Amino acid sequence: MTGGNEVVVFPDAKDLAATVATRLLSAVAAAQAAKGSASLVLTGGRTGIAVLEAVRTAASAVDWSTVDIYWGDERFLPAGNPERNETQARAALLDHVPVDQTRVHPMAPSDGRFGDDPDAAAAAYAELLGGSPEFDVLLVGVGEEGHTLSVFPDSPAVHSTDVVVAVRDCPKPPPTRVSLTLSTARSASQVWLMTTGAAKAEAVGKALAGVSEVEIPAAGARGRDATVWFLDEEAAAEVKRD
Numbered sequence: 001m002t003g004g005n006e007v008v009v010f011p012d013a014k015d016l017a018a019t020v021a022t023r024l025l026s027a028v029a030a031a032q033a034a035k036g037s038a039s040l041v042l043t044g045g046r047t048g049i050a051v052l053e054a055v056r057t058a059a060s061a062v063d064w065s066t067v068d069i070y071w072g073d074e075r076f077l078p079a080g081n082p083e084r085n086e087t088q089a090r091a092a093l094l095d096h097v098p099v100d101q102t103r104v105h106p107m108a109p110s111d112g113r114f115g116d117d118p119d120a121a122a123a124a125y126a127e128l129l130g131g132s133p134e135f136d137v138l139l140v141g142v143g144e145e146g147h148t149l150s151v152f153p154d155s156p157a158v159h160s161t162d163v164v165v166a167v168r169d170c171p172k173p174p175p176t177r178v179s180l181t182l183s184t185a186r187s188a189s190q191v192w193l194m195t196t197g198a199a200k201a202e203a204v205g206k207a208l209a210g211v212s213e214v215e216i217p218a219a220g221a222r223g224r225d226a227t228v229w230f231l232d233e234e235a236a237a238e239v240k241r242d
């Protein structure tokens, strides 16, 4: 453990995705055994989508009909745009498992009922979540400068106390997004941060060394019951391990 974080290091991205997938399916089954359903929050990025592809290879292990699917953030683009996290998650997993579509909750597209208004899309998602969402596992990636979800260092989003926010002029394209805030992320029982590559090592090392979330937003992505970092050796290079 490192400062209350569990850190799991893998030789490569493939091994990381396979292990996270197995652990995620176990977490779903445990939540279903405990309360009859499971609530997952998905994210975008190479690692997040690779995990969903790995889940698909063993997807028969769980009853998908009682899994609630949310997104931690979304690229505010037209429905079906290949860059949308929802589009990629459906291609990687959701189109291949028998989910109850009424329990799959994408963030609005930029050509949906709110038009090109990310603030309205954010407000609607906050309303959907209600006051205290009870996520079982919230999956997030980590950017080179320490962003997570679509919350970037010293940005309006990192200072927000809202539930869900619109993000504009995002340093990572596309520029307009909708994102949970870090305080909402912290309502999850477990937060799993997953990243690979040497370019992430500095941000990961700082986050695990206790740097503020304003500087490294990933440092603020913490679960009520568990915070787990899944890293490859390169991304873990600056982590001081116990």
Ligand SMILES: O=C(O)[C@H](O)[C@@H](O)[C@H](O)[C@H](O)COP(=O)(O)O
Residues within 6 Å of the ligand: 043, 044, 045, 046, 047, 048, 073, 074, 075, 085, 140, 141, 142, 143, 147, 148, 149, 150, 172, 195
């Ligand atoms: O929409 C996105 O791109 C994600 O929300 C973003 O937070 C991503 O998870 C990180 O940028 C890491 O992405 P990689 O796993 O591709 O490095």
